[in-house]
Amino acid sequence: MRSRWLHAWCLLALLPRAIHAQDRTPRLTGGAEAAGNLLYGAASQRVVTTSANARWLDRGVELRLDAATGYGDARDQSTGVRRVIVRNSRIGLTSDLHLHDRISPFGLGSLENSLQQRVGSRIIVGGGVKFTLWSPPSPIPDFSEDASLSIALLDERTSPLSVAGSDTAGRRVTRTRYSVRLRYRRQLTRHLRITHVTYYQPAVGTASRYTMDIATTLLLPVARRLDFTVTQRERIDSEARARGAPSARDGQLLFGVRTTF
Secondary structure, eight states: OHHHHHHHHHHHHOOOOOOOGGGOOEEEEEEEEEEEEEEOSEEEEEEEEEEEEEEEEETTEEEEEEEEEEEEEEEETTTEEEEEEEEEEEEEEEEESTSSSSSEHHHEEEEEEETTTEEEEEEEEEEEEEEEEEEOOOOOTTTOOEEEEEEEEEEEEEOOOOOOOOTTTTTHHHEEEEEEEEEEEEEETTTTTEEEEEEEEEEEEEEEEEEEEEEEEEEEEEEETEEEEEEEEEEETTTTGTTTTTSEEEEEEEEEEEEOO
């Protein structure tokens, strides 16, 4: 029953509706970002991440495609041995049916993997409702100020990454999860912007089994449609250690550049 409900949400979210006269001209926009960091000491580390997105808006209906990858390695200064410590990728599709309304239904789907959290593949589909709590008129063409709360029901299938010595390889786990997302975007000063997202996904009936993604980004415009970014991100997967991961937490501090077009 839940599976049929989720599939119906996803199909509904992909159907265009004409609801806003101000959006009668379809628009296609996008963006890209590259970021990384370097750490030295007992072990030298380097991490690089890239992301890109495409956004199609027509009469208040938004379709958004996001893709991101990350890679990092570390070398022990005493042995000289370098090993991969970060390798992940994600692609996701979201659809917002009433983008400019206070209440808007949406659908989403994503596919991801992560070496850090020992996820071979994770497929998520679902749908829910977004409540826009604050959205002032913004003079900035490529940055919208807002605060929103999104609530959804998700169907998730996770296959562990095969790791030597782990007895979880090949055991696919199916979960139905609630999803709560808080997003805040604000122009702090003329030259400084902030975005923050907290994304919490507990399993239905077992709140101790959850995933969480917390990301805060400061953006400093350096040219037209070009920003310097500083991002603090932390991902938590309560079941990562059971899959053989050394920790349930995966945190990064990244410096990068972002462009929109």
